Amino acid sequence: MSSDDTPPGGPPEQLALIRETVRRAKPRTWHGAHLAEELPVARVVVDKGLLHLDQFFDYAVPVAMAETAQPGVRVRVRFGARVSAAGRREGGELHDGFIVARLASSDFRGPLAPLAQVLSPERVLTPALLKLSRTIADRYAGTLADVLQLAVPPRHAKAEAEPSPPPQPPPAAPPAGSWQRYPQGPEFLAALTAGHPPRAVWTALPGPSWPQEIALAVAATLAGGRGALVVLPDGRAVARVDAALTELLGGPERHAVLTADLGPKERYRNWLAVSRGSVRAVLGTRATVFAPVHDLGLLVVWSDGDSSHSDPRAPHPHVREIALLRAAEEGAAVLLGGLAMTVEGAQLLRTGWARPLAADRAVVRETAPRVRTVGEADQARDAAAQAARLPSVAWQAAREALRSGPVLVQVPRRGYVPRLACGRCRTPARCAHCAGPLEAVGAGEALQCAWCGIAAADWHCVECGSFRLRAQVVGARRTAEELGKAFPGIPVRTSGRDAVLAGVSAEPALVISTPGAEPVAEGSGYAAALLLDGWALLSRPDLRSGEETLRLWLAAAALVRPAAEGGLVVVVAEPTARPVQALVRWDPAGHADLELAERAQLGFPPVSRMAAVTGSPGAVADLLGLARLPEGADLLGPVPLPPVRGQEQERALLRVRPGQGGALAAALKAAQIARVALRGAEPVKVRIDPTDIG
Known part of the structure; x- marks a missing residue:
């Protein structure tokens, strides 16, 4: 935690400007x-x-x-x-x-x-929720009303009229179970049962045990007489922890689930049960971090690097930051867990705010699958890679693994052929109407723009005039089609944004999935996993591309059987790349430490605070001219962005030293207010701590 975890203030003249502008905006009354x-x-x-x-x-x-x-x-x-x-x-x-x-x-x-x-x-x-919401609004240069829309679900009158069940007595303290695989695991559970607030960054072991381990931490907290809150990235992860907690506590009465899939009535009914104190434990997706748990004793955030934890609605708060602020305010324990580790987690360890919770290397080797790499040079010399997009190593691994169970194939892109280029000069194929990327939506079908949807049957290259096309990226549906031909008689299933599978059977099958949509295989897990087109993930022009790629790879590889049971992962990417080496060694903490050290040298988050200002060139310049930035603030840019509805866009990044984040947020908020009140200018999007600064 940094000094910015307290509600930011700001230079007196900025706050005076805010008060004066708001005073003039008061409605007339009677x-x-x-x-x-x-x-x-x-x-x-x-x-x-x-x-x-x-x-x-x-x-x-x-x-x-x-x-x-x-x-x-x-x-x-x-x-x-x-x-x-x-x-x-x-x-x-x-x-x-x-x-x-x-x-x-x-x-x-x-x-x-x-x-x-x-x-x-x-x-x-509640007063605690109001205080937390005000802190979040100030930290992210937003409004209290916007945060409250995220924190308090819409009212459902019928659910509100129903009585909530009576509270259950605390359960008995659970055994350590699989937490014994971690040297500090039993001690961590004991501290929760005793009512202490330990803070840990947890590097979870691969395999299916992490939902049960979260359930044990929640049960230990309940046994100590305090409440627990668990935030997970998606509904599938919520379902797994819900099932583990229901089994551990002997029924669903002691905890509530909050997800959008429940529907407004059921979700509000469960939220009221938490608010009224009938239930002391709650788990769910992003908005659950605001749930008004009575006497909160534990906050769990699983996979804090997942983009789902960053709210797309203003003021764009991140679950991890809300959890840390709330834990500090309410004296609760924190468990920041995942198969991977973010640089923010590494910084919490480096500053001593949290302690590491990880297994010994010997235990990691026992539970992780074996990882093999295939580089681009290997593919260029491999005829099998040209025939079915699979290098010989991957093809042989899949053939052997299919004798004993399903094989997971991770493809970075959905669709059929989502990126095309000229077959002669390699110029990207663009739409003549909006300049969006063209894609092939199916075999024998006309090209279509991924942005505007207009067909481009008469495409030709604007640079050389060629009519020939080549695939830059092959999507999941095309991969499924090709692998189905390479492995006749083997069932092929796909999981992606259009239809995400929760699980598959232990029978031999090829499971083609986009990153983050991998279903869980029954039994001991997948016999093998093939991580294709790693360059497409690693080559993204973003500061977090390596960290995000490793997180997605680890999530898929963790579903594979241990090496002792024959589990094998083949990653098609440059073997010398840092994320690839971290995957081979199964060392997410080491990767996060190196990333943090590089960020520190470059002065990038999380060792600094940053804001992104996006809008038309004139509007961005106007805002920057009005903002009274903290001393020593760095301006990076502005740089042009792709047009929005035909209008030019650009973005500027503002960077300040640790401890100045509150002043930066106050300065930008005051400038925004001044623009609206004094000039009525077009809006500018301000985002504090942006997740994407590529």
């Missing part, structure tokens, strides 16, 4: 009759995610709402109304909001509008 005798003022956060309105507003509490209008409840208020010369209220749109406090008086010099409606007496916004 007197209301028959107000509550005690605490007649309700302070409300209004659900209008505008930067210049990021503050609380005071409303009068009618006597009829005096009992139900309590802090934390949902209300509706009129915003932007006017008072006519005759004293009548005119206009004003109804907006949702939350009451954050009841007061005896208001510091607003004018009549207060009354609350329009109390939507529900349920107190869904």
